[in-house]
Amino acid sequence: MSQKVRVRCFQLYYGTNHALKNIDLDLAENQVTALIGPSGCGKSTFLRSINRMNDMIKGVRTTGTIHIDGQNIYGEKVYLVELRKKVGMVFQQPHPFPLSIYDNVAYGPRLHGIRDKKRLDEIVERTLTEANLWDEVKDRLHRSALGMSGGQQQRLVLARVLAVQPEVILMDEPASALDPISTERLEELIMRLKDQYTIIIVTHNMQQAARVSDTAVFFLNGEIVESGPTDQIFTNP
Ligand code: ADP
Numbered sequence: 470m471s472q473k474v475r476v477r478c479f480q481l482y483y484g485t486n487h488a489l490k491n492i493d494l495d496l497a498e499n500q501v502t503a504l505i506g507p508s509g510c511g512k513s514t515f516l517r518s519i520n521r522m523n524d525m526i527k528g529v530r531t532t533g534t535i536h537i538d539g540q541n542i543y544g545e546k547v548y549l550v551e552l553r554k555k556v557g558m559v560f561q562q563p564h565p566f567p568l569s570i571y572d573n574v575a576y577g578p579r580l581h582g583i584r585d586k587k588r589l590d591e592i593v594e595r596t597l598t599e600a601n602l603w604d605e606v607k608d609r610l611h612r613s614a615l616g617m618s619g620g621q622q623q624r625l626v627l628a629r630v631l632a633v634q635p636e637v638i639l640m641d642e643p644a645s646a647l648d649p650i651s652t653e654r655l656e657e658l659i660m661r662l663k664d665q666y667t668i669i670i671v672t673h674n675m676q677q678a679a680r681v682s683d684t685a686v687f688f689l690n691g692e693i694v695e696s697g698p699t700d701q702i703f704t705n706p
């Protein structure tokens with residue numbers, strides 16, 4: 470099993486707030502890793518560090534390294550557009566663009582220069598199928614994405630990420646705005662996608678972490694306090 474993401478002595482400060490302290494972690498590919506811990510312990514900050522989303526926040530300072538496939542994303546000559554193509558992100562609230570279902574999925578491929586209608590059609594169908602959404606939306610691809618249910622919107626957002634063929638998918642509490650049935654469908658989807666992607670999910674729901682993850686990482690006050698295989702961590706002696 471090869472290591473996809475390698476984090477060494479990583480620290481992050483928001484101004485004087487030391488939000489991540491000396492993070493060392495290796496994440497294997499084709500696995501789901503759950504980041505667990507109380508509110509404010511640094512889970513989202515760490516997740517956003519893996520595609521440099523924190524760069525947009527004023528006063529952020531980092532030290533240490535995060536390698537993805539051997540490249541230090543905090544090193545020199547990192548192109549953020551390329552990084553975010555490789556490392557996609559799904560947020561807590563589903564937020565489709567106010568465009569048609571089709572145009573939401575085609576957005577990323579178009580951004581990366583794909584213009585051919587037939588090719589875009591293929592990508593849209595393949596990606597919506599991969600996100601378990603094709604059968605539900607194939608007859609209304611050109612209607613607004615904003616008319617979909619919350620659960621469908623979250624799968625659409627995931628499809629939008631899958632459409633640019635990322636290698637790593639970051640999810641920040643992706644089910645917290647969903648009802649139980651939509652949550653179950655999303656969890657099934659996550660477990661199916663890990664064959665092809667490296668998935669990192671933030672959750673404060675222990676049952677969810679136990680259900681979907683292969684590796685569990687516990688944060689407290691900006692530090693990793695425990696990590697290991699989920700089946701060992703969640704089995705009480
Ligand atoms: P969660 O605990 O679910 O991550 P929060 O309520 O802590 O949600 O954060 C919501 C948003 O506010 C996030 O985008 C986070 O980055 C931002 N945020 C959290 N703490 C601060 C802060 N001290 N200053 C500015 N923004 C913050």
Ligand code: ADP
Pocket residue numbers: 483486488506507508509510511512513514515526
């Ligand atoms: P969690 O995701 O575990 O709830 P966060 O990563 O959101 O934790 O927050 C970790 C720490 O960083 C908290 O002290 C929070 O207030 C702070 N923080 C988070 N986002 C921001 C931000 N955008 N600006 C300033 N401080 C932030």
